[in-house]
Amino acid sequence: MRHPHRLGRPGLHPGLSFRHRPTPAPLFPRARRDHPTARQRHLSDAPLLRDGQRTGSGLRGHRRSRGPHRRGDPMTPGLASRLAGVGHFVPEQRIANAVLEERLGLEPGWIERRTGIQARRWAAPDQSLSDLALPAGQHALTAAGIDPDDVGLVLLATSTPDHLLPPTAPLVAHRLGLRRTGAIDLTGACSGFLYALTLADGFVRTQGRAVLVIAANLLSRRMNPLERASAIVFADAAGAVVLTPDGPPGTGLVGVDLDADGRHYDLITIPAGGSKQPFHPDLDPRDVLMTLRDGQAVFAHAVRMMTHCSRRALAQAGESPATLDRFLPHQANARLFDAVGEQLGLDPRRTARSIVEYGNASAATIPLSLSLSHQERPLHPGERLLLCAAGAGMMGGAVVWRV
Numbered sequence: 001m002r003h004p005h006r007l008g009r010p011g012l013h014p015g016l017s018f019r020h021r022p023t024p025a026p027l028f029p030r031a032r033r034d035h036p037t038a039r040q041r042h043l044s045d046a047p048l049l050r051d052g053q054r055t056g057s058g059l060r061g062h063r064r065s066r067g068p069h070r071r072g073d074p075m076t077p078g079l080a081s082r083l084a085g086v087g088h089f090v091p092e093q094r095i096a097n098a099v100l101e102e103r104l105g106l107e108p109g110w111i112e113r114r115t116g117i118q119a120r121r122w123a124a125p126d127q128s129l130s131d132l133a134l135p136a137g138q139h140a141l142t143a144a145g146i147d148p149d150d151v152g153l154v155l156l157a158t159s160t161p162d163h164l165l166p167p168t169a170p171l172v173a174h175r176l177g178l179r180r181t182g183a184i185d186l187t188g189a190c191s192g193f194l195y196a197l198t199l200a201d202g203f204v205r206t207q208g209r210a211v212l213v214i215a216a217n218l219l220s221r222r223m224n225p226l227e228r229a230s231a232i233v234f235a236d237a238a239g240a241v242v243l244t245p246d247g248p249p250g251t252g253l254v255g256v257d258l259d260a261d262g263r264h265y266d267l268i269t270i271p272a273g274g275s276k277q278p279f280h281p282d283l284d285p286r287d288v289l290m291t292l293r294d295g296q297a298v299f300a301h302a303v304r305m306m307t308h309c310s311r312r313a314l315a316q317a318g319e320s321p322a323t324l325d326r327f328l329p330h331q332a333n334a335r336l337f338d339a340v341g342e343q344l345g346l347d348p349r350r351t352a353r354s355i356v357e358y359g360n361a362s363a364a365t366i367p368l369s370l371s372l373s374h375q376e377r378p379l380h381p382g383e384r385l386l387l388c389a390a391g392a393g394m395m396g397g398a399v400v401w402r403v
Contacts, residue, residue, distance in 0.1 A: 085139075192215060211243045
């Protein structure tokens with residue numbers, strides 16, 4: 001068996017195959033700009049992607065950039081990030097609620113009533129975090145239809161890297177064949193994708209180069225299988241987006257509000273493994289697993305943070321709940337994000353619900369939901385999206401995105 005951490009040839013990933021499906025009619029025409037410092041890229045006029053059950057898939061007939069590579073263009077007034085490609089990947093192994101209910105001594109149906117989850121995916125023993133992040137990133141890049149040299153940065157939002165050191169993002173970038181890019185891991189727990197998306201938008205607009213944002217987690221190896229609060233919800237998955245610097249004026253990230261409240265720092269923890277409690281021979285194995293100290297407190301603080309951040313982001317964008325086309329909350333618990341939607345006055349039909357089949361994969365849930373939502377009903381220019389999350393730290397945020 002090939003070792004999961006062994007480097008292969010850039011751009012190749014042994015052992016994985018992807019199913020492709022036809023894409024719908026063209027969408028998302030690129031913006032035309034006459035400003036001399038704007039990045040003029042010949043990007044795809046086709047839709048983001050149409051993916052299979054477990055992955056995204058690439059576009060057909062796109063045109064790739066052949067223009068000169070430039071670094072550090074000054075920020076162009078009005079330059080907007082375009083959501084050029086999305087993708088996702090989940091492991092094959094599906095774990096139904098009945099398996100966990102029997103293990104934990106719960107009555108049938110208990111998990112779904114409390115969380116909205118019917119199943120989740122767990123990685124195979126030979127799969128690592130990079131093995132999930134790689135195909136998600138590959139399909140987002142294929143869908144975007146850009147030259148690899150146009151990617152200036154890879155941001156990997158994860159709480160479960162392959163190793164504590166080195167970071168995993170450089171390995172993923174190498175395997176994707178990205179030769180002229182920076183790469184870094186971001187540890188933002190459940191809200192990590194929103195923080196990464198915000199940073200990516202700033203890089204795109206100031207540097208005029210594309211950014212690949214991947215959020216991936218392998219939580220089945222970090223949860224305590226005997227702790228009910230975490231064992232029933234956590235899952236493994238990856239989602240990815242590509243941002244490019246050619247969005248029409250008034251689109252892209254138009255509202256953002258990020259928040260952190262360290263008073264509740266210890267509500268969700270992995271106690272050992274850091275500098276405060278390093279590894280040692282007598283370490284209790286449970287100390288390297290995730291624990292929820294007070295699930296009810298987490299629920300209450302998350303609802304409040306997600307609601308308040310969403311309101312502020314909407315106000316900044318000049319939008320209201322009534323003008324939104326899709327609500328893509330962190331899939332922590334269906335009761336939790338339904339409470340947020342109710343407080344915001346959102347139509348529940350606009351809420352993404354990837355949690356039903358895929359559980360809670362922390363930062364990966366929002367890009368996973370975005371990719372699945374686009375697969376079911378392709379995004380159209382002018383749509384307004386609200387993304388929000390809250391989790392360990394406590395930290396959270398909300399983003400309003402205009403397609």
